[in-house]
Amino acid sequence: MKSVAVIGASLAGLYTARALRSQGFDGRLVIVGDECHRPYDRPPLSKGFLTGATTDQGQLALADAEEIAELDAEWLLGTRATGLDTGGRTVLLDGGRSLTTDGVVLATGATPRLLPGPMPAGAHTLRTLDDAQALRADLSSSPVRVVVIGGGFIGAEVASSCAALGHDVTVVEAAPLPLVPQLGHAMAEICSALHADHGVTLLTHTGVARLHSGGTEDRVTGVELGDGRLLPAEVVVTGIGVRPNTDWLVDSPLPLDDGVLCDAGCVTPLPAVVAVGDVARVNGVRAEHWTSATEQAAVAAQNLLAGSTVATHHSLPYFWSDQYGVRLQFAGRRLPTDTPRILEGSPDDRSFLACYERDGRATAVFAVNRPRPFMRLRREMLLAVPP
Known part of the structure; x- marks a missing residue:
């Protein structure tokens, strides 16, 4: 194998690139990322970066300049992959370009799910550094009314950060109680109480009908709930989950079902193609966690270089969250x-x-x-x- 293309320049992509080099791959290494930023850490975006405790964007970097140089990779940032040929050896890129390679690592991550309808100014999702910068700018003025749609980990972390900044915060959750699928009812009930401990209103068992907006800038003015109630808001953050970034692969021969289907070694039915991180459904499970992405990388790199599944990924699911x-x-x-x-x-x-x-x-x-x-x-x- 003389060349490998890593599609996705975030955590999983970077760790797989590191693993390829550490396992002896010395060929051409190309890393394609649709964002213009080099790999950065996402967990602080909803916490320290949002509150201003992390002020320097460089503090989020996952690799310093020395390591970037040692990777000896070609970086195609601000570049979107648009397709994969039937043999899995040519990646189509935006602008009509293409990239032919011996091996492909799929590490395109996931994208936030959106509410139906338009997103007016002041309405946000939080996944990327650009998202976090835009949200932080809207939170930098005098106290505003914030509605967070979704009481999962991201929603709870954003609510915590907004409360710490002195804003009036309401969390809207469609389920009877947030985090029950992850923690069970008893533990989820304890975690939900953290909102009330810190003056945040939690509204459960209610969905969102639509966002209201107005003014010359068409900014968000409120959130209409499914039961007709209207919550005034100057800032809205939607955190209702993510979906894997597989749209660009729909015409490829790869099997897709809530992610790219892989075996226990992160290998797809095309041996020259592996998948890691949020986009990978490994042995029927797609894990959206930092630790899973980093642990899968070494196994995926080993199998890609071997041309078959010679190692499998066995781990214990692990995640953490910082709130209030x-x-x-x-x-x-x-x-x-x-x-x-x-x-x-x-x-x-x-x-x-x-x-x-x-x-x-x-x-x-x-x-x-x-x-x-x-x-x-x-x-x-x-x-x-x-x-």
Whole structure:
């Protein structure tokens, strides 16, 4: 293999490029990214970057100038991939260009789901650095009324950041309670209480009918709920999930179903094509988490260079979230019927460690402001993951 194209210049793409070099690939390496920025860290966008605690864009960089030089890659930034030929060896790019290569890494990530209808000024999603810069600018004036649509992790983090900046914040969640699919009802109820602890209004079991706008700049003025209520707002942030960026692959021979379908080694039915990160559905699971993207990279690179699946990805799902000065951490694979048990601390103190149990064994661990004991239990559970 003399050349590899990495399509996607974010976390998963960068880590796969690193893995290719560390595993001995010394051929042509091309990294294509639709954003104009070099790889940066996304988690701070809804937290420190939004509040201003992270002031320098350089603090978000995932690689410094020295490492960029050592990668010895060609960077095609601000360039969008538009198609993949039937053999999987030629990537079509915008502007009628193409890129022929021996191997392809699909790392195009995901894009936010949108509400139906237009997005007036003052209405935002939060996925990219440009998104975060635009939202931060709208939050930089005197206190405004903010409506966050979606009470998941991104929505909760944005609500937390807006509250810390002194804004009046309301979170609208369609489900009866946010985060139940991830944490179960008991733990989700504890996390939802964090909003009230910090003066944020949480409205559940209600959808959004449409956004209202007006004025000479056609800026957002409010959010109309499904039950007819109107919430005045100068800023609206929609965080209702993401969808994998696979539209450009619909005419390719790759199987697509909520992501690019791969085996346990991140290999697609085309052996010269692997997928990593948010766009990859590995063994039937698409994990939208930072850790999954980084762990998949080494395995995908190894299999791409080998031309077949010689290694598989086995890990324990892990994610974290920072809200209202509280760190939430989760690791494991829980079923809805698993029972959570408090091991130490107290939910009333917003500091505790819990494990989920099934038939007398631990299936997952969840912590609120208990990072050290959480990491200990996570390591123990990692040791139990089959090779």
